[in-house]
Amino acid sequence: MDQSTDGQREAPADPASAWLATAGAAAREAARALAMSPLAARNTALMAGAAALRTAEAEILAANEADLAACSATGAFRDRLRLDPARLAAMAAGLAEIAAQPDPLGRVLAEWERPNGLRFRRIATPIGVIGMIYESRPNVGADAAGLCLKSGNAVMLRGGSEGLRSARAIQAAIEEGLRAAGLPVAAVQIAPEADRAYVGAMLEGGGVIDLIIPRGGKSLVERVQREARVPVLAHAEGLCHTYVHASADPAMARSVVANAKMRRPGVCGATETLLIDAAIAPSLLPLIIADLAALGCEFRADPRARAILPELPAAAPADFDTEWLAPVLSVKVVDGIAEALAHIARHGSSHTEAIIAEDRAAAEAFLAGIDSAVGLWNASTQFCDGGEFGFGAEIGIATGRIHARGPVGLEQLTSFRYVVEGSGQIRP
Amino acid sequence: MDQSTDGQREAPADPASAWLATAGAAAREAARALAMSPLAARNTALMAGAAALRTAEAEILAANEADLAACSATGAFRDRLRLDPARLAAMAAGLAEIAAQPDPLGRVLAEWERPNGLRFRRIATPIGVIGMIYESRPNVGADAAGLCLKSGNAVMLRGGSEGLRSARAIQAAIEEGLRAAGLPVAAVQIAPEADRAYVGAMLEGGGVIDLIIPRGGKSLVERVQREARVPVLAHAEGLCHTYVHASADPAMARSVVANAKMRRPGVCGATETLLIDAAIAPSLLPLIIADLAALGCEFRADPRARAILPELPAAAPADFDTEWLAPVLSVKVVDGIAEALAHIARHGSSHTEAIIAEDRAAAEAFLAGIDSAVGLWNASTQFCDGGEFGFGAEIGIATGRIHARGPVGLEQLTSFRYVVEGSGQIRP
Numbered sequence: 060m061d062q063s064t065d066g067q068r069e070a071p072a073d074p075a076s077a078w079l080a081t082a083g084a085a086a087r088e089a090a091r092a093l094a095m096s097p098l099a100a101r102n103t104a105l106m107a108g109a110a111a112l113r114t115a116e117a118e119i120l121a122a123n124e125a126d127l128a129a130c131s132a133t134g135a136f137r138d139r140l141r142l143d144p145a146r147l148a149a150m151a152a153g154l155a156e157i158a159a160q161p162d163p164l165g166r167v168l169a170e171w172e173r174p175n176g177l178r179f180r181r182i183a184t185p186i187g188v189i190g191m192i193y194e195s196r197p198n199v200g201a202d203a204a205g206l207c208l209k210s211g212n213a214v215m216l217r218g219g220s221e222g223l224r225s226a227r228a229i230q231a232a233i234e235e236g237l238r239a240a241g242l243p244v245a246a247v248q249i250a251p252e253a254d255r256a257y258v259g260a261m262l263e264g265g266g267v268i269d270l271i272i273p274r275g276g277k278s279l280v281e282r283v284q285r286e287a288r289v290p291v292l293a294h295a296e297g298l299c300h301t302y303v304h305a306s307a308d309p310a311m312a313r314s315v316v317a318n319a320k321m322r323r324p325g326v327c328g329a330t331e332t333l334l335i336d337a338a339i340a341p342s343l344l345p346l347i348i349a350d351l352a353a354l355g356c357e358f359r360a361d362p363r364a365r366a367i368l369p370e371l372p373a374a375a376p377a378d379f380d381t382e383w384l385a386p387v388l389s390v391k392v393v394d395g396i397a398e399a400l401a402h403i404a405r406h407g408s409s410h411t412e413a414i415i416a417e418d419r420a421a422a423e424a425f426l427a428g429i430d431s432a433v434g435l436w437n438a439s440t441q442f443c444d445g446g447e448f449g450f451g452a453e454i455g456i457a458t459g460r461i462h463a464r465g466p467v468g469l470e471q472l473t474s475f476r477y478v479v480e481g482s483g484q485i486r487p
Numbered sequence: 488m489d490q491s492t493d494g495q496r497e498a499p500a501d502p503a504s505a506w507l508a509t510a511g512a513a514a515r516e517a518a519r520a521l522a523m524s525p526l527a528a529r530n531t532a533l534m535a536g537a538a539a540l541r542t543a544e545a546e547i548l549a550a551n552e553a554d555l556a557a558c559s560a561t562g563a564f565r566d567r568l569r570l571d572p573a574r575l576a577a578m579a580a581g582l583a584e585i586a587a588q589p590d591p592l593g594r595v596l597a598e599w600e601r602p603n604g605l606r607f608r609r610i611a612t613p614i615g616v617i618g619m620i621y622e623s624r625p626n627v628g629a630d631a632a633g634l635c636l637k638s639g640n641a642v643m644l645r646g647g648s649e650g651l652r653s654a655r656a657i658q659a660a661i662e663e664g665l666r667a668a669g670l671p672v673a674a675v676q677i678a679p680e681a682d683r684a685y686v687g688a689m690l691e692g693g694g695v696i697d698l699i700i701p702r703g704g705k706s707l708v709e710r711v712q713r714e715a716r717v718p719v720l721a722h723a724e725g726l727c728h729t730y731v732h733a734s735a736d737p738a739m740a741r742s743v744v745a746n747a748k749m750r751r752p753g754v755c756g757a758t759e760t761l762l763i764d765a766a767i768a769p770s771l772l773p774l775i776i777a778d779l780a781a782l783g784c785e786f787r788a789d790p791r792a793r794a795i796l797p798e799l800p801a802a803a804p805a806d807f808d809t810e811w812l813a814p815v816l817s818v819k820v821v822d823g824i825a826e827a828l829a830h831i832a833r834h835g836s837s838h839t840e841a842i843i844a845e846d847r848a849a850a851e852a853f854l855a856g857i858d859s860a861v862g863l864w865n866a867s868t869q870f871c872d873g874g875e876f877g878f879g880a881e882i883g884i885a886t887g888r889i890h891a892r893g894p895v896g897l898e899q900l901t902s903f904r905y906v907v908e909g910s911g912q913i914r915p
Contacts, residue, residue: 091832091858094858095855095856171877173875173876173877177866177870177875179876179877184858186888186889187858187888269887269888269889270888270889285716288713290718290887290889308911311911314911314913315911315912315913317913318913318914319913322913322914404519422908426906427523428523430519430522430612430615430904431904432904432905433904433905433907434904434905434906434907435907435908435909436906436907436908436909437908437909437910437911437912438605438907438908438909438910438911438912438913439912439913439914441913441914442605442907442909442912442914444914447601447605447914448601448607448905449599449601449607459697459718460614460615460697460698460902461614461697461698461718461889461890461902462889462890464902464903464904464905465905474888474889474892475892476857476858476859476860476861476862476892477860477861477862477876477892477893478854478862478864479861479862479863479864479866479870480850480863480864480865480866481863481864481865481866481870482739482865482866483736483739483742483743483865483866484743484865484866484867484870485742485743485745485746485747485750485866485867485869486746486750486867486869486870486872486875
């Protein structure tokens with residue numbers, strides 16, 4: 060994952076590649092400046108950017124109106140695109156919250172001395188230039204800009220075409236913040252056109268992008284993961300499981316499962332499949348199902364669950380591979396931890412799994428056996444969130460095994476460098 | 488960087504992809520077993536593997552003889568392919584040393600509690616399945632197998648075709664070690680044929696490889712970095728600089744520069760370019776050059792260095808972009824830290840840089856301004872080595888900004904997982 064050298068790049072023919080080369084060179088320069096900038100300058104930029112968002116409310120909402128007028132989509136997509144004074148205020152407050160977080164840079168991550176007197180320190184540094192590819196949700200761009208700025212990274216944003224006017228208006232406010240802090244405006248840049256070629260150019264990396272973070276639906280993320288020539292931090296789906304062990308406290312199981320599924324069924328940390336031990340299912344499953352049904356949940360049940368509750372609709376095999384993102388729950392009765400782990404290994408997405416159990420040994424076996432970014436014991440899968448982890452805002456959630464896993468906040472947007480102090484040591 | 492799901496893979500048509508799919512599935516299973524294996528089992532496998540390498544000395548050396556007989560290459564390439572009893576003993580000792588290292592798995596990397604009572608732990612876990620692509624140096628395969636095994640990762644090895652017989656014979660010994668420990672032999676597998684299609688298949692990843700580590704010459708590493716569809720830890724080159732600041736202690740500068748260049752000119756941590764401040768160059772540069780010349784070094788000097796030492800050959804512009812890996816040094820006189828940093832930013836490879844200075848503020852400015860994996864103050868760049876860092880053996884050195892940078896040892900071959908303990912918390 061070395062950086063390509065500038066000298067090896069040829070002059071790009073198409074506008075997207077030309078933009079990547081030019082804006083990328085400016086981003087690299089800006090990243091160097093950010094890496095050496097004092098915390099006060101980065102915080103000033105965030106606070107001034109938040110103020111500019113508030114000051115420019117009319118312009119930003121007008122730009123958003125124009126985006127909405129040109130957008131034929133309806134439903135959830137349109138709602139995510141829409142800004143209003145409250146959402147804009149939340150966006151500004153988000154930048155201010157990021158400013159209030161401690162500096163993720165310069166932390167001494169490890170420190171040791173060797174017998175020859177060399178003193179080693181591993182120090183947190185920015186990653187460099189981050190490419191953020193997202194859909195038409197204006198606040199994602201502002202959050203990403205804020206998190207990257209605070210962590211000393213330059214960011215190149217490519218939002219959904221439907222939100223381009225909104226993104227530009229937000230961008231103007233962020234640039235005002237950078238100027239107020241004396242930081243290079245190239246620290247935060249957006250792709251100038253709605254053309255999808257810009258996504259392609261960013262995925263190639265062009266020697267200027269160190270890391271791509273996609274944020275959006277499964278098809279967007281999967282395209283990025285398939286085509287990117289640079290490292291990607293992301294999750295394509297959150298097919299999360301809650302496993303109710305035979306030792307579970309029934310009241311806790313009812314409460315946690317209801318929350319894990321129904322608090323917000325559309326988030327990636329929502330439970331999609333309930334696994335429940337055969338030993339406890341006859342008494343407990345009907346209560347869990349009744350709770351969920353009262354909240355409006357539907358079910359897809361395996362034969363053993365239907366043996367207990369024949370009125371439940373039968374699950375098709377593909378249902379256990381489906382991230383519902385909706386008030387629908389797949390239900391399966393298992394014979395203990397081994398079967399639960401085998402099911403998760405086969406159907407899970409390495410995101411988040413929970414066990415409800417009073418038996419500590421069972422919980423430990425489960426938590427050791429899953430291969431997911433987050434494992435919870437006696438808590439709702441909906442806690443998989445940067446804020447709930449105490450990370451402050453998050454730029455996304457990662458399910459890969461390299462670099463960061465789980466919620467990606469400020470610390471996860473850093474890399475490190477070794478600094479070695481000697482007194483003239485030479486190597487024998 | 489999610490794992491592809493098995494169900495989405497089609498039956499591969501060519502032998503290399505077929506091998507990747509079949510061996511990869513076995514590797515994934517083996518990785519799960521390794522991840523849950525006790526330290527004692529992994530250490531037993533390493534010790535038994537070391538013993539098997541010693542026992543099989545005759546077979547391994549015979550296989551190596553056959554490789555050498557079939558190999559038309561001469562010089563350094565042939566020397567790297569060659570095994571002898573001493574090199575084989577060193578290989579076995581290397582496995583035993585890895586066994587003696589502490590367990591990189593299960594370490595609690597961070598631990599905190601939230602106001603709602605949730606207890607968070609970040610725990611070191613294996614990465615999964617590692618693809619190791621290397622050239623015809625038999626010990627690289629044995630070292631990689633040992634490091635991956637200890638860190639709980641399965642490894643798929645693809646060594647250079649000239650060393651395939653040697654690699655197979657070594658592999659047999661490692662398998663014996665795995666069997667002795669009751670661990671799956673699929674934990675360490677080698678590509679069965681010399682066909683380069685196996686490299687291509689591994690670079691595609693096929694949903695089974697989590698990380699590729701290439702080890703070899705610049706062209707191999709650059710191919711891997713260009714073509715890999717999965718994350719890569721590597722360095723393509725080590726164009727390391729030593730900068731002698733005006734405040735340098737002259738005797739220390741002479742000793743460190745001579746070591747940084749000439750201890751082993753062919754390693755990636757060898758200094759390739761000397762930068763020296765104009766203020767000290769007239770008095771010190773002649774002494775440094777005389778020391779190096781006495782050791783057999785040649786020079787490529789910029790005009791300002793030649794103004795002091797007219798007998799030095801003139802550097803062509805490309806010389807400052809050249810990783811010599813030989814007793815040749817590019818030499819440039821600069822006007823202080825800013826010019827040194829600008830030169831390194833333009834010509835460096837983000838690997839290792841050193842400053843020789845008595846002035847602490849100057850050293851700190853230099854170390855903060857470079858964007859390299861390792862920065863040294865008053866020590867030789869040749870210290871960029873896992874052993875010298877105290878990491879034990881290393882599988883390579885990385886210059887990217889994601890996951891691990893610098894020497895990649897056991898700890899750097901791990902990922903992590905969050906384990907969250909609650910008492911029935913639900914998310915509001």
